[in-house]
Amino acid sequence: MPPSNPIPTSMRAAHFTSPPTTQISQTAPVPTIQNSGIYTFIRVLSTSLNPVDYKFASLPQPFPRLAIGSAPITPGIDFVGRAWKTTHPDLKAGDLCWGKHNGPTKHGTCADYTLHTGKDGIAKVPEGYMALLEQGRSLAELGGVGVAGMTALQALMMGDLPYNRSGGAERGGKVFINGGSGGTGTFAVQMAKHGFGCETVVASCSGSNAELVRSLGADEVVDYRSTNVVDGLKEWSRRNGGQQFDIIVDMAGMDPYVYWQAHHYLKRDGGKYVMVGAGTGIKDVVLLTKLMMWPGVLGGGKRPFQLFMLSGTTKEQWNLFGKWMVEGKLKTVIEDENRFDLADIDKAFEKLKTGRTRGKIVVKVAEDGH
Ligand SMILES: NC(=O)c1ccc[n+]([C@@H]2O[C@H](COP(=O)([O-])OP(=O)(O)OC[C@H]3O[C@@H](n4cnc5c(N)ncnc54)[C@H](OP(=O)(O)O)[C@@H]3O)[C@@H](O)[C@H]2O)c1
Secondary structure (H helix, E strand, C coil): CHHHCCCCCEEEEEEEEECCEEEEEEEEECCCCCCCCCEEEEEEEEEEECHHHHHHHCCCCCHHHHHCCCCCCECCCEEEEEEEEECCCCCCCCCEEEEECCCCCCECCCECEEEEECCCCEEECCCCCHHHHHHCCCHHHHHCCHHHHHHHHHHHHCCCCHHHHCCCCCCCCEEEEECCCCHHHHHHHHHHHHHCCCCEEEEEECHHHHHHHHHHCCCEEEECCCCCHHHHHHHHHHHCCCCCECEEEECCCCCHHHHHCHHHCECCCCCEEEECCCCCCHHHHHHHHHHHHCCHHHCCCCCCEEECCCCCCCHHHHHHHHHHHHCCCCCCCCCHHHEEEHHHHHHHHHHHHCCCCCCCEEEECCCCCC
16 A cells, blocks of 8 residues: 555656647656655546646747746646655545646646645545445546636635625525536536525536536526527526626636626626636737726726636635535536546547537546555
8 A cells, every 4th residue: 555655766647749749658757755845745546637738838938848847747737646655734645635736737647646745735535425436426526626626616706695705604696607518617507506505507508518507507508509698698687687697707718798798697786707718829818808908988898807817725625625525516527438548648638629528527547556
């Protein structure tokens, strides 16, 4: 078992060649453990992919090199695994842990081992979760939470929702999730309905995913392929007594009119537009600048706009997420076609890049105990 095992000298790891293309090295160097500070050296069991994994590494140099380091770069932020060696105050060697790195890192999680540093962003697997394995839940679900799950949580925490105002005591409020069927959206829909206890959750997705999104907790679905989202929301607003949403969380990004027209469906007092899915290309940055700067009197936005950046994740956030998972309020949506082995990491990235994934893409690295 891990505690008595020495740190290996080499390992299997995916290395970006030309992101998102990778090659697997069987003899990659393992991350070097510092002698001081809080760290956890982890035997990775499962990870999941997020658009940021390749988007960031694909930026022109020198940005990726300055932020992540020089080649070879192993992708992957999310993980579930065994703490092999740790100085974390809440963990001991051999514990199962889950979490995420702070961002893209040189020794990511698409590898046999990864090194997590710091106190935040890692926790013991939720109490009570192991008992669920016999009921069809999996450790891979925990490895699929990371960036997407914590983004959904932190974004919804920005809303003027009864749950947030009352420290979790009250339920209610109305939420629109733009893009409810992807990795982040599937968490956001479930969380809004079953965690934050919102009275109404409306979400957009392709018509073919409407049933899935409804099954996760959406009361209404706008099929963005057959209906203009702004028209769909105005219509919803007409039927529901005016500007009603407390928060709009936008995973899809780049239709500026969803924000510019938000005064038709977002509450005047306390309503907030949270932009999660803004792109990173030059065109995206230009559009985002226009989206934020265009004056309200000339047809621009008239409600508060917040550009979301996932920040450090606290122990309390992981505990809350884990509790909701154990209570059955949240699951990671993983379809069979979105399960990959580390050896097939390129296929997993190809799937991610289509932008059409239902739920999460997970990558199995090892069986527990191996
Ligand atoms: N700012 C941050 O800190 C942060 C954190 C996490 C994620 N993000 C960003 O948020 C976005 C979503 O991330 P993700 O992990 O959920 O990605 P993902 O899993 O790849 O999302 C795929 C989903 O996007 C949906 N989609 C695509 N175009 C859409 C549109 N016009 N309207 C509604 N839905 C649309 C697709 O729905 P259908 O298949 O149903 O069409 C698909 O299910 C990405 O751009 C990502 O980079 C940012």
